[in-house]
Amino acid sequence: MTGVIEPIIGRYLTVDIAGRPHRIYFEENGAGPPVLCLHTAGADTRQWRHILNDSAFSSDHRIIAFDMPWHGKSLPPEGFETEEYLLTTDCYIETVLRVADTLELDKPVLAGCSMGGRIALQIAALHPGRFSGFVAIEASDFQPAWYDIDWFHRPDAHGGEMGAALVSANIAPHAPTAERWNTLWMFMQSGPGVFRGDLSFYTKDESLVANIGRIDTKVAPVHILCGEYDLTCTPEDATRTHRAIPGSSLEIMTELGHFPMSENPARFRPYFARALAIVTGGKTAVGTEAA
Amino acid sequence: MSDTPALLPTLERIAERLDARPHLLRMGALFSETVLMEIDDDCYYLTFHRGRIEKIAHGRNRKTPWRFAIRTDADALERFWQVQPAPGFHDLFGLVKLGRASIDGDILSLVKNLRFFKELLAIPREEERA
Numbered sequence: 001m002t003g004v005i006e007p008i009i010g011r012y013l014t015v016d017i018a019g020r021p022h023r024i025y026f027e028e029n030g031a032g033p034p035v036l037c038l039h040t041a042g043a044d045t046r047q048w049r050h051i052l053n054d055s056a057f058s059s060d061h062r063i064i065a066f067d068m069p070w071h072g073k074s075l076p077p078e079g080f081e082t083e084e085y086l087l088t089t090d091c092y093i094e095t096v097l098r099v100a101d102t103l104e105l106d107k108p109v110l111a112g113c114s115m116g117g118r119i120a121l122q123i124a125a126l127h128p129g130r131f132s133g134f135v136a137i138e139a140s141d142f143q144p145a146w147y148d149i150d151w152f153h154r155p156d157a158h159g160g161e162m163g164a165a166l167v168s169a170n171i172a173p174h175a176p177t178a179e180r181w182n183t184l185w186m187f188m189q190s191g192p193g194v195f196r197g198d199l200s201f202y203t204k205d206e207s208l209v210a211n212i213g214r215i216d217t218k219v220a221p222v223h224i225l226c227g228e229y230d231l232t233c234t235p236e237d238a239t240r241t242h243r244a245i246p247g248s249s250l251e252i253m254t255e256l257g258h259f260p261m262s263e264n265p266a267r268f269r270p271y272f273a274r275a276l277a278i279v280t281g282g283k284t285a286v287g288t289e290a291a
Numbered sequence: 292m293s294d295t296p297a298l299l300p301t302l303e304r305i306a307e308r309l310d311a312r313p314h315l316l317r318m319g320a321l322f323s324e325t326v327l328m329e330i331d332d333d334c335y336y337l338t339f340h341r342g343r344i345e346k347i348a349h350g351r352n353r354k355t356p357w358r359f360a361i362r363t364d365a366d367a368l369e370r371f372w373q374v375q376p377a378p379g380f381h382d383l384f385g386l387v388k389l390g391r392a393s394i395d396g397d398i399l400s401l402v403k404n405l406r407f408f409k410e411l412l413a414i415p416r417e418e419e420r421a
Contacts, residue, residue, distance in 0.1 A: 146388060157403045165405035169382035173375050229378045231385050 008052045010073075015098040017069065017077075018091055024099060025073035026066035030058025033132070033280065034108035036100055037065040038116025040138070040259060041198030042152075042163055043186040044072025047113065050265030051272060061276070064108075066099050068092075070194045072186075085197035089205050092119045097130065109279055111135035111272075114233065114258060115202045121222070121241070125211040128219040133279025135272070137225045138258045140237035141212050141244060145203035153193040160188040163195045170258030172229035174267070183262040217247030221279045224248060225271055227256035249278055296349040297365065298330050302337065305414045306344035312414075316342045318407040324400060327360035330368065342407065359396035367391040372415040383409055 010027045027045050029052045037048045048065040057063055067074040070085055096119060100108060110131045112120040117139025124134045147166060152159040164187040171180055187195065215222060222245055226238030235252045242250035253260060253271050260268040309315055319342025328335045336355050338346040348355065363386055370380040379385040386392035394401060401408060 146384070151399065151402050162402050162405055165409060166384070166402070168406075168409065169384045172378075173381045229381060231379070231382065231388055 006053050007055075007058065008049070012073075013099070013102045015095075015102050017094050017098060020077045022069045022077055022095075023075050024066055024069065024095075026064060026099065026103070027052055028062060028064040029053065030060075030062050032060040032062055034062040034064060034103075034105045035276065036096070036103075036105060036108045036110050036131075037063065038096065038110070038112030038120065039065065039068070039071070040114035040116060041202055042167070042190045042195030043183075043259075043262075044068075046072070046186055047183070047259060047262040049262075050269075051261055054265075054269065056269070056273070057276070064103065064105070068095060070191055070197070076191070085193050087115075087198050087201035089119070089122060089201065089207055092201065093123055093126065096123060097127065100130070107132040109133045109135065109276065111137065111275070112139065113137040113261065114139065115198055117224075117233075118202060118208060121215065121245075122208050122211060124220060124222055125208070125214040128216055131220055133221045133223070135223050135225065135275045135279055136241075137260065137275075138227060138230050138233045138238075139224060140233045140241040141209050142206045143203070143233060143237050145199065146231075149196050149199040149203060152199070153196040159192060159195060160190050163187045163190065167232075167258070169231050170229070171263045172227060172255050172257040174255040175257070175263040179263055179265065183259050186262075212241070212244045215245050215248075217245065221281070222248040223275045223278045224250045225253055225260070225275055226250070227253045227258060227260050229255070229257035232258050251275070296333065296335070298328075298333065298335060298368070299347065299349055301415060302328070302335055302344075302347050304418075305411060306337075306347065308414045308418070309342075309344060309411060312410075315407060315410055318342070319404060319411075322404045322407060324358035325356065327355075327357040327396075329360060329362040331364050357396060358400045359394060359398060361392060361394055363392035371412075372419065374416060374419045376416075383412060 008027050008029050012023055012025055014021050014023050039045055039047045044067045045065040051057055052063050070076045110120045117136035120134045120136045152163045164184040167187055224238050224242050226235050228235055242248050256264055256267055322342050323340050325336055325338045334351040336348040337344050367386055370376055379389040
């Protein structure tokens with residue numbers, strides 16, 4: 001057999017973030033109401049490869065994912081070579097909004113995982129009118145690190161390999177071996193100091209705790225998904241966050257961990273379909289069969 | 292300290308199987324340290340040389356220096372070694388988060404060799420799976 005070409009299309013856009021131009025890589029597939037997807041710390045858009053390729057979603061949605069600056073195929077800004085990368089809430093929100101504006105997305109659904117889920121909830125609190133709904137995956141109001149983030153940026157060791165070994169704790173034992181290692185490979189490839197800079201945001205910025213009461217699910221619905229094997233954002237963390245957002249919904253995903261769309265795409269698929277159906281008011285035609 | 296080294300056969304089997312896994316030996320090639328595994332009140336000192344376990348000494352010995360120590364209990368390890376462990380029991384740091392294990396000493400030494408160590412400890416699970 002000859003090779004197979006996937007339907008995903010990748011392109012680049014340039015936007016100003018914090019007053020500086022950033023070249024950002026994005027991928028998309030499908031047509032219909034847009035769904036903008038955010039990757040986790042220390043990884044990139046490849047985490048969404050199965051959802052992007054899934055015709056059950058792309059047949060009636062425009063699925064889009066982009067690499068955050070410093071991640072994947074998005075470059076760091078000019079002058080990065082002397083900077084310490086530390087992601088901030090303000091910079092993260094500006095990045096998501098600028099990308100959505102440049103792509104001229106009309107009230108997309110925002111679906112983010114881990115730090116992407118955290119920023120989705122921040123945007124739900126601070127910019128509720130910009131999105132039609134929020135799917136917050138492995139997301140919570142806040143949890144401090146159970147590790148030392150400085151482990152992952154040292155001159156005497158490979159931060160990517162250590163980061164991958166650490167986050168393997170968050171993958172369920174049910175993950176297919178190939179997808180487990182595809183998921184870990186992204187962390188191994190992460191640029192020096194990038195995972196640490198993401199974790200600085202994820203494990204030190206508590207600002208969502210004060211903002212979470214501002215989320216109005218009547219303006220835009222919020223659905224939270226959490227894998228039962230996630231050691232970083234545990235089901236307890238997700239449940240606490242769900243209870244702090246009146247009108248939100250929560251589903252604990254069995255046999256899944258912190259990277260559900262990447263570590264075990266077949267298992268994640270029905271959960272994501274249900275999530276989309278919930279935040280779009282059931283308008284989606286995607287099947288919602290149980291796993 | 293108990294008189295019967297209950298975990299010794301398992302640790303010896305790990306050492307033996309490790310020798311047959313070239314990718315693990317490659318990953319552990321810079322690891323030459325002694326690690327204390329304390330299971331309940333039973334102490335095992337695993338002396339590594341370039342990724343191989345050269346010696347396992349049983350019994351508490353305060354004169355034996357170690358780089359880092361993993362302390363847990365036999366029941367937690369039994370659950371850890373199941374083919375599909377319950378949440379938390381699936382990973383060394385999961386045991387720590389559950390309060391069923393602790394890691395002391397030079398934790399950075401463990402983190403620098405984390406994949407090597409995790410796969411090493413999971414060898415009994417992989418054998419169950421096979």
